[in-house]
Amino acid sequence: MSIDFETELNDAQREAVQTTEGPVLVIAGAGSGKTRTIVYRLAHLVESGIDPAQILLLTFTKKAAQEMLARAEVILGRPLTGTSGGTFHSFAYATLRRNAADIGFNNGFTLMDRADSENICKEVKDVFKLGKGDRSYPRKSTLLDMITKSRNKELPIEIIMEREAYHLSPYLDDINEISNGYAQFKREHALMDYDDLLFLLDQLLEENAPLRNQLQTRYRYIMVDEYQDTNLVQARIVKHLAGSKGNVMAVGDDAQSIYAFRGANIANILDFPKIFEGTKIIRLEKNYRSVQPILDLTNEILAGAATKFDKHLYSDLKSDKLPEVVYPLSDQSQARLVVDQILTLQRKYMLHEIAVLFRAGYQSFPLEVALTRIGIDYQKFGGIRFHEAAHVKDVLSYLRLVLNPHDLLAWQRAMDHIKGVGPKTVAKIYKAMHSGDSKYLTTITKKHEDLRALFNELNTLRGLTPKPSMLLERIMSFYQPILIEKYPDDYPKRQAGLEQLSQIAVSYSDMEQFLGDLSLNGDPEDEKRKENSVVLSTVHSAKGLEWKAVIIIDLVEDRFPSRKAMQRAEDLEEERRLMYVACTRAKDCLKLFVPSSVYNRASGMSDPTLPSPFILELPNETFERLNESYGGGMEKRTRPETHPQLGTTRQQTHTESNTDTKNKKNTVKLGFCKHKIFGKGKIIAQPEPNKFKINFPGFGIKTIIGDYIEMI
DNA sequence: CTGCGCGCGATTTTT
């Protein structure tokens, strides 16, 4: 049975699928069948006789990789044995683990999560005696933010600070010092953070030519999804893996770049044809996801961008229903109205075909309460993660100690429940263990009975077969009394969580893999998409997914766009792309909620809001407006009124970020140019010495750095 | 040194 590529794919998709040799860049608009293209390409490769083990698929989430592999297997009608698929981080983790000794980790290493990293920052700060008594000293999370941002963007901390945290400049020297101390601490304790995975893999591939060659031979076909969200080190890794004339396909959409805060570099996708000579560029422009009225609205969102990421998606899917903009009186009544909407939509769609999206995790709290009260099940993406829960970390700390006795953080956690033992004593014990000072250890274990019990338990664990499920079972009974003592209010719930952990452990035979997956994959509950529950998700976590009906809440100034993202013009641009990503998730039905007031934690009162600029910009004919009447119902405005405060508010709030209008004055230069990805275009402005605004037919107006264009 | 209580400040997004 052969696959019918003729009828299943459009011309551009088919070209992407069948161009297997040499570098390929696929520019794929939202909903243009990007996943479909990757899936069919996988199938095509295997069908034409390629060994599935020679294929590497790098995606942004583990979920995306699994979904693509599974779909390819369905099309093929047989399993894809040996194909590597996953995130950059998980691929890096697996590769580094196999070659740990080559990068100076002779006894393996432990992967830390965010909380671990923050605690080390604090530890280093204390050891260096920095910021004692300074009330306004940066918090540990801020310290780590600066450090990790500097690494991801590969710029000195000073530059990062100049650009986005000018108020911290008095602490620059301190933060640099802490940054160095942090790096040293990790080395000394065989620890890695998320950034290390990428940088050490890059280093390993750079230095170890035999390994690099081996991997280049093994992965003859590489596909990278969401290429616009890769950062510099990820791009280098791809280059190393592909080699100079490798068969590598990058897929992405510049309009959906929403990870700049993590160092995502739009230049990667623009540079791709430069780095890989002879790159074939394929554009997917037809949208298969959303009905035309939704696309009309999302096109308007992009049209307002200063950089005009104007894709003008079109669709054959018709609908006579416009997207709705709903104005509830408050965020409380917003929650109630959203629940009403869900109940109505439920007549037409399954619950899991409906999603509520928001900018930040906490924004769904009122809705979660309302859903629970009425008995609608929901599944939340992008909140507190399962493995970050304190009791799970407690239990995992024992496992970590079995694996890596140098893991100071795990020691601190494991000894936390012992009365009379604090950080200082832990440090002493740790030091004694590693210098072989058994005398101190004997004294201290005599003093604390619980400590002796802990040491005995760990010794026993080390003697057992290192199978996650077996060790966990023992740990759970040891931990049981500690759990009850530590969390008297809700230990049954936590106990249930731990049992879930045991369940997951059963499918693992390898300890390091188990611990690594837990840190890299987030909530294992997320893996299974529950059948009968509404999806609540941050926009970031919703990326790449789609639903029949999408509701976006809290579309007000300071929430979406986030208040934190209003410092610089580029920040607002990223918020706009985020809004674009959110709206393009919807297939049939899109509802935008703009509460007139929101609860303010600081004052404990409701504050009036201003609608999000992204809502104010929308032309009236692209949506239908509904107000909450004071009786609590919904009121249709037959003649759409102009938005409140349109114009004045916008001018006040965004004058500085609106570089667009300012630059119109100096529109002087005209001419034509050529761009590797967008083709021929007309130059319409030069906002900065090395930046041009160019109108590309079919792509709209874009701002491009001079290096990427060729004058004609 | 540890454990507790008080007061202040903060609140994005993820691997």
Next chain:
DNA sequence: TCGCGCGCAG
């Protein structure tokens, strides 16, 4: 409202 960090008492 909550969590963090500091200061104080045992």
